[in-house]
Amino acid sequence: MNANALYLRTPLRHVAALLHRRAGLLLAVLLGPPLIWFCIIYLGSLLALLWQGFYSFDDYSMSVLPQFTLRNYGLIFAKGNIDIVMRTLAMASAVTLASAVIAFPIAYYMSRYATPAVKAFFYIGVMLPMWASYIVKAYSWTVILAKGGIVFWLLGQLHLTGALEALLQLPYVGGSTLSTSHLGRFLVFTYLWLPFMVLPIQAALERVPPNLVQASSDLGARAGQTFRHVILPLAFPGVVAGSIFTFSLTLGDYIIPTLIGPSGLFIGTYVYVQQGAVGNIPMAAAFTVVPIVLVAIYLAIAKRLGAFDAL
Template identity: 40%
Template sequence: MRRRSGLQLAGLLSLPVLWLVVAYLGALAVLLVSSFWMVNGFTGDVVHSFTLQNFRTLVTEDVYRTVALRSLGVAVSVTVICTVLAVPMAFYMAKVASPRSRHWLVILILTPLWASYLVKAYAWRILLANGGPFDDLFGGPGYGLFAVILVLSYMWLPYMILPVYAGLERLPDSLLDASSDLGARGWRTFRAVVLPMLIPSIFAGSIFTFSLSLGDYITVQIVGGKSQLIGNLVYANIGAANNLPFAAAIATVPVVIMVVYLVAVRRSGALEEL
């Protein structure tokens, strides 16, 4: 009887795994396969024959290399900004604030995630517009790559704060006290004790901030001005150009980058922090 119950439980648990394989990995497989197709230049129909022309275009055309590097730079910039902001905020939440205040601070960090993505993006568009509040106060950065990095950093900051906060909560206070008793000052304690133990948590948060920034196109459409990133090229080739195979080939670029990144950070223990 117990064995039958165990088999039934295993069968129920296998359903989410099956859904992951079919819906998620299956979609990626279709994306990869379709990237090797091409579009007939006369009829506009998709030709289901194997070709490397799409990837050859991505490699040989300067514009696509430039967009890929620009997208990578934006993703790295957003991740660095989120890390610099998240670490002191999370440290205050975990080690300085009272236990009662921590709960409210966590709620405040999570509150922006409950708002609509589009509402937040268009709110920033109003702030950054010519004649907007930022223009009156600071001269206004306007629209462009700086605006994209600013807005994406705001969007994804909670995804960096929460893993770092969880990592700091697991850090024993006795280690900080021992470092202080041995004569280490605040910065030395942070650099020698806290930061090495936070590396997996920072990498865990960077998986979110890096991947979400690398594939985003809505924020770029709203505040990016004339700037183009990978997501915009995918959208343009699906819509106006009606070239699904080439759009699929472009979409494989961030997938490959993320696979390489995940393999690189796996040994740091970041995946266990998710």
């Protein structure tokens, strides 16, 4: 009996032949373990967290009682908590809009005009900040935006300090310095999440067929008309795809609102305070439903706009 005959009779060969004949079984073998891990670790822990939202919290003993109640979920609709949700939504929407406005010209130049060497430079420039620690970048911005930081120094050199101080007096913007204002918080969020907007838009623009642009030009359309009616509609799913990252990351962040800006709570900081400082885990668990619902709604809208095709 030769070596080939022995190889054909090995159990491993029989298993390989079985998996080759039954593609469904092969798919189950490949995806089964990670799906089981996902269901047990992620979904299991999430359901356990949400279930704790039905527990009671004793304000006197500061202890969690396993007594069923809907009070925690009802408190989500209290005026103060609604204000927290609206404040977070406003910031997430503003950051998403600003990121799209800044990212689109960068992505457009990368996909349409940049040479391979320049495009590589832009890729490095966009992705390099993502390699640095998130905490380091957050603390660095507290120094950059401080009263004696580089931003105030630069504005002083340009004789624009007075304009900045006037801007900081506006409602929903103000603070004594940039590092204690909503404007400073907005700038940091936009800086941190901008790469997550640039890359999906650039990928969507790369997929725009050049012959459509050429056809638009041949039919007499001006550059602005071609951009509005050809390029922008085809690249818009990339904008929506990038907005998924900027919106959801801003919505759940608690570090930036803690380090930069005024003392108003965001969704992330409220959950952190309830769980850490107060110890009211049931209320923290109940409030986590808010970002879950908001992100689920946003994803449903993004899917209808074709965002997942641009990822």
